[in-house]
Amino acid sequence: MPVDSESPLGREPEQTAQSVLNVIKELVKELRQGQEPPEPIQLDCDFDRDLGFDSLARAELIQRIEQQFKVNLPDQTLAVIETPRDLLRELLHAESQDTALVSEQIIRQIKLGAVESAPEQMETLQQVLDWHVKEHPDRPHLYVYQNADQVTEISYRALRDEALRIASGLVKQDVEPGQCIAIMLPTSNDYFYSFFGILFARAIPVPIYPPARPSQIEDHLKRHARILQNSQVRILITVPEAKPLSQLLRLQVPSIQAVVTVPELRQAASGPLSTGDAQSSDIAFLQYTSGSTGNPKGVALTHANLLANVRTMGRVVCVDSTDVFVSWLPVYHDMGLIGTWFGSLYHAIPLVIMSPLLFLSKPQRWLWAIHHHRGTLSPAPNFAYELCINKIDDAELEGLDLSTWRLSWNGAEPVSPSTIRRFTERFAKYGFRPETMSPVYGLAECSVGLTFPTSVRLPLIERIRREPMERFGRAITAAADETDVMQIVGLGQPLPGHQIRIVDEFGRELPEREEGGLEFKGPSATQGYYRDPEKTQQLFHGEWLDTGDRAFMVGGELFITGRSKDIIIRAGRNIHPHELEEAVCNIPGIRKGCVAAFASHDSHSGTERLIVLAETRETDKVQQQRLQQEVNNLSLDLLGSPPDEVVIAPPHTVPKTSSGKIRRAACKDLYEQNKLDARQRTVWWQTLRLMMAGINPQLRRYWRIVSDFSYAAYMWLVMAVLAPCVWCLVAVVPNKRWCWSVARLGVRLLILFTGTRVTMKGKENLPDNTPCILVANHSSYLDGLIMALAAPTECNFVAKAELLKNPFARIFLSRLDTEFVERFDMQKGVTDARRIAANARNNRSLFFFPEGTLYRMPGLHEFHMGAFIAAVDGALPVVPITLCGTRSKLRGKSLFPRRGDISVTIGKPLTPQGTDWNAALALRDQARAEILSHCGEPDLAHIEK
Structure with a gap:
């Protein structure tokens, strides 16, 4: 094994080479459960093809080499090594760990002044950047890690100036507004300049990821060709080293007129721009989905979409310019691009960002960046927390302080309860708080974020x-x-x-x-x-x-x-594949993260077969059969039945996206095209077994659908019979008390005939023969009916004046002495409020829905003041009433009732402590807090303001 370099490690190159091969051999034996590799390991073995090393196995190998030889390998080692010889070459030129110093740039804290205002009136990303340049041009915006120990600072002014130069260079390339420009750059200064350069040229950025290793070129070309063909990209911006690859890509995409680098665009720049102003409705960029369930699709996001998303996310999580954002997320995906960069840009938050490669090669760098820069915000997918749990030694964390970490969003892939628990436990001694972990949900079709916890809390x-x-x-x-x-x-x-x-x-x-x-x-x-x-x-x-x-x-x-497309309906069960995959990954001998469970439709039986495809490095047939049996047993324990087929395959059989997600649809296609080289069971056997196992569960599944529709129809029939009778009786009986008795009887019959259980707690809290103000949350059309049972006999409902336009509602409610208030005419509304306050002073109990109207989404909204001003003016107690279950039974803007029970909780009376506006405010807040404590729904008032 000739080696043509001298070793700086104090030993002969041949000895170093043999030591490297010994480390690789030990790792291979561990991965193969103690078995020797089938062929001798040599310097020119291919890590992918011959040894089955994926990115995580390579990262583990690099870590072991650094520990054994006491060196720091270059950051790009993970991306460039294809063989042990490549690794040896990097090792022979590595620096000793004793000489590796941490730059003063890394260890300094970021201390910037607060920005009091925000670009709330800006309608495009360009306007947002221009606003920052006008308000604080030299304020640092980005701190970009160039490598592990060098950081470059970019101000708002520098970002815009460089972007304008690139925009001018694009215009010289005859780029026109609305054309698509692809960016195939790593996380770097040039990426940020290029993105805004495209925007200032009024073109549409299309971010795509650069190839990590030469061995990925073929798949890289195929995947990106589909993206670029769909977007009809005109120019591709890339790094000089990738231009040969880019030229190959250009041959497959006729619309590409030029493949350029950022220096080339800078050199071509000349003259001011005259591209006009962007509009909020313009497409800001195309976010192509990862293709985990099919071919990539270009999500078109406008400036209005993006700014709406970053504004609302910022409001919910209460960010401001005193925060410090730390990230390694790739800026060609939505979580890193929108949630991290655009969110930081809008809110004037300094963003510390490193490339994903720096994180993957040494996960502790992410945590130390939070420590050094006193980071407060830092998101990541679930796998990143797992990597930190499993791949960082305690010795590498000595002195780490994570106490400034305020929010750590966990999203972009399924969130594991086990990961949350273990990460919190592992890093609690370094200052990580349990409430910092904040699971969220989003998708590219909603820009990036859709659901967030509305307050800091435990997961x-x-x-x-x-x-x-x-x-x-x-x-x-x-x-x-x-x-x-x-x-x-x-x-x-x-x-x-x-x-x-x-x-x-x-x-x-x-x-x-x-x-x-x-x-x-x-x-x-x-x-x-x-x-x-x-x-x-x-x-x-x-x-x-x-x-x-x-x-x-x-x-x-x-x-x-x-995922809906991933759901496997088998024997009447909805099987969620990721849970089975996670369990199979824990079987010794199965490659972690390389298991796919998917459904294959059987045209003969008309049902779905459960297929489990699992990768292993085992080549012995007996061992493979053992793994098949273990998967069968595990599935039997987890699901109650084994899979229809377990396919044990060699490494790299399971297709994945660029972000490492399992492409189950692609797995299914390979399987159904007979390209997995696995024995399939006979059709007659499948058909017989599935028919025997599936008839009763399938009937139960469809019974749910039929019963839901039947119940809805039955409840409407009951209401159709009861409502006319109750309305007519209320319209003709001679006094109010009788009207209320008829209405309550109608509600009781409706509850009885529809099988609805209504429970009431705190009935004793209603004052005896004493007027009061009753207030309740409003979540359904049924709320008024339920309150007719809960309210005292001598009570007047307060309703919106729009109901007076409906003769049936007007007659019915007027007979119950309902008070009507105007919501839209301010002068008339004031008059109505004074009249109601006078009624309250005349010893009449009143009932309000202080939210004003009902909403289909769960949550308690802000309360209007009318009820509480009436209570203060009349010196009457306020009784808070909480309704639960009515929203699920008949949701707002829905006419499809469902089965469900209802509960009513009547709180203790709240007495006004004064006669002024502040007393009314205090009364409102007390009543709302009481209802919020019982309704089990989120508090939406603080995020509506």
């Missing part, structure tokens, strides 16, 4: 019984001693101005704790996929957008259970 984990969820899609809370449970992490509530809903197969909204498809709408939502009307049509269900995810809600909190 919310729901333990639900497995059997009802898998068979009927119902999230029933498990008892403390139950073991067959699923743990699902809460992901917060929708951002202000956004709404979500859970729907069944027919698009009907489901009540809480029932699983269905997740849909959303809001100002951050895309208008569709770029040049793909067919996929855009599939995305929209009326005004709602389909996320492709399965979920349920509890108290307004979102819980994701899986």
Whole structure:
């Protein structure tokens, strides 16, 4: 094994080479469960093809080499090594750990003054940057890690000046507004300059990731060719080293007119720009989906979409310019580009950013960057927290201080309760607080963020019984001693101005704790996929957008259970593949993160077969059969039945996206095209077994749909019979007391005939024969009916004046002495308020819905002051009443009633402490706090202000 370099390590190069091979051999034996590799390991073995080393295995190898030889390998080692000879070459030129110094730039804290205002009136990203340049041009915006120990500072002025030069260079290339420009650059100064340069040229940026290793060129070309063909990219901006690759890509994409580098664009720049002003409705950039469930789709996001998203996210998490953002997330994906960079840009937050390669090669760099720069905000996907748990030694964390870390958003992939717990426990001694971990949910079609916790809190984990969820899609809370449970992490509530809903197969909204498809709408939502009307049509269900995810809600909190396209319906069960995959990955001998569970449709039986595809380095047939049996046994324990087929495959069989997600749709295609080289069971055997196992569960599944529609029809029939009778009696009986008796009788009959259980707590808190003001939360059309039972006999409802326009409502409510108030005519509204206050002083109890109207989304909104001013003026106590269950039973803007129980909690009377405005405010806050403590829904008032 000839080596043509001298070793700086105090030994002969041949000895160094043999030591490297020994380290590799030990790692291979560990990965193969103690077995020797089938062929001798030599310097020119291919890490991918011959040894099956993925990125994490290479990172582990580099870590061991550094520890054994006491050196610091270059940061690009992970990306450039293809063989042991490549690793040896990097090692022979490495620096001793004793001579590796940390730059003073790294260890200094970032201390910037607070920015009192924000670019709230700006409508485009260009205007936001211009605003910052006008207000504080030399304020640092970016701190970009050039390597592990060198950071470059970029101010707002420098960012704009460099971007304008690149924009001028693009215009010299005959770029016109609305054309697409691709950026294939790593995280670097030039990336940020190029992105805004494209915007200032009025073109559309298309970020794509650069190739990590030469061995990935073929897949890289194929994947990016589809993106660039769809977007009809005119120019590709890349690094000089990638130009040969880019020229190959250009041959596959005829629309590309030039492949350029940033220095070339700078040299071509000349003269001022005259491209005109961008509009808020212009496409700001195209975010191509990762392709984990199919071909990439270009999500078109406007400036209005992006600014709506970063503004609302900032409001919910209470960020300001005194925060410090630290990130290693790639800036060609939405979480790193929008959530990290655009969010920091808008709110004047300094952003410390390093490349993903720096993090992957040494995960502790992320944590130390938070320590050195006193970072307060730093997000990451779930796998990053796992990497920190498993790949960092305690010795590498000595002196680490994470106490400044305020929020650590966990999103972009399924969030593991185990990861949350173990990361919190591991890093608690370094100052990491449990409430810092904040699971969130988002998707490219909603810019980036959709649901966030509305306050700093401990992560919310729901333990639900497995059997009802898998068979009927119902999230029933498990008892403390139950073991067959699923743990699902809460992901917060929708951002202000956004709404979500859970729907069944027919698009009907489901009540809480029932699983269905997740849909959303809001100002951050895309208008569709770029040049793909067919996929855009599939995305929209009326005004709602389909996320492709399965979920349920509890108290307004979102819980994701899986992808709709990945759901496997087998023997009447909804199987969520990621849970099975996670369990199979823990089997010794199975490669972690290299398992795919997917459904394959059987045209003969009309049902789906569960296929588990798992990678292993085992080559012995006996060992492979052992792994198959262990997967079968695990599935039997987890699901109650084994898979239809377990495919044990060699490394790199399971297709993945650029971000490491399993491409289950691609796995299915390979399997069905017979390209996995696995024996399949005979069709007659599949058909017979699935028919025997699946008939009863399938019937139970469809019974749920039929029973839901039947109940809705039955409840409307009951109301259709009762409502005319009650209305006529109320219209003709001679006095108010009789009217109330008839109305209450009608409500009791409706409750009885529809099988609704209504429980009332605190009835004793209603004052006896004493007037009072009653207030309740408003969440359903049923609230007024339920309050007719809860309210005292001598009580007047306060309703909106618009109801007077409906003769049926006017006659019915007037007979119950309802007070009507004007909501839109301010002068008339003041008169109505004075009249109601006078009635309160005349010893008449009044009932209010202080939220003013009902909302379909869970949450307690701000209270209007009318009820509390009336209470203060009349010196009357306020009785807070909490209604639960009515929203799920009949949601606002829905005419589809569901089964469900209702509870009414009547709080203790609150006495006014004064007669002025401040007394009314205090009374309002006390009543609202009491209702909020019982309703089980989020507090939306503080994020509506």
